Amino acid sequence: MSVILTYFNGTLIMPKLGIWNTEPAKHSLFEDAQGLFTGTVLASLGVMLLTKAGLLTGGVAGMAFLLHYAFGISFGLGFFLINLPFYWLAYRRLGIAFTIKTFSAIALLSVLSEYQPKLLEIGYVHPIWAGILGGLLIGMGMLALFRHRASLGGVGILALYLQERFKWRAGLVQMAIDLVILALAFWVTTPYIIFCSVIGAIALNFFIAVNHRTDRYIAM
Template sequence: MKLTHQWLSILEGCMLVALGLHLLNSVGLLISGTAGIGMILLKLTSLTFGQLFFVLNIPFYILAWRALGKGFALRTFAAVSLLSLLSEIFRHYIQIDIHPIASAILGGMLVGFGLIILFRHNASLGGLNILAIYLERRFNIHASKTTLVADLAVLAAALLVLDAWSLLYSLLAFLLLSSVVGRYHRPPKWAQTSETKHA
């Protein structure tokens, strides 16, 4: 029963993130972390976001497996695969006409709440999320601080591909995501489990 609850929660978290990213992608805005990098590359390559997101996360699985435990790594791989699939489904079947400000607000908050659900069930969406959880477990650095630094790095890279207004709206999404994670995320019990110590 507990296992079923965990995987249903991971599915729900991925759906929230996928919807948030779809809202942002629909008006050409960015979000932080590996997803943000994928959105930038989306403007420079012929690959879809789902394909880019999956490929970008491959190197981070090594860190997850070695430092955070194979259970966490497997759940993260499943979550990344699920998000990539959902992104492809949403891209084909959900058409959205939305103002960039509304997209930034809703998209940033949805991604933030989706990440919290995943963090609380010992999973992530790979990439910099893995780094955030690793630093939180090992050095007690709150995940919101790591995501904020990642936000700034992605925002700097976004200067190459976004106009001023899109950059401003993306910054709003970044701030809302970081605010949601900072206010609602609490390091769960598994942060001090033997799986962590094993790392």
């Protein structure tokens, strides 16, 4: 079966798709597409868990949550609009390919955050567990996007730029900014919910700080 999948008319099919490659190389178009889709879906599940428990997170997503809880603006719309100014930084510093892939991921997450509750219903989740699981899911989604030269915009773009420019860990940079944003949450929610949100933010950024290392992952 593997021979059939690998060869067709004497042509190597799977390496053309970027599957089973053992040599360092740039990601194929197929790899980028599945990476962006998978990463965004994972992140959207994390957002859904946080929303269900009334939690927040950091970055642009945290800003969108603040607008949602304070003014009733939908998360998807707020997330998409707040990210608009960051595309210029992405284009100038990280290139057109990164900008296009990031825009695609942001647009998909905005759509999924609006329509996913119609496809999946969550009955109950404890706020602390929602923070941990939601943070890890968003972290895994962001890691997948980072490894395909994309992000979920905003602070993620800034963190990636600072890592490439000054070698600062993207996860630690994002954690510092996230804690500032979460401090603003005292205006819209309770200390307990903020506590659970901080746990989620720590889970998210610690996961990225440990796993997002350019010296270990060499594909582009």
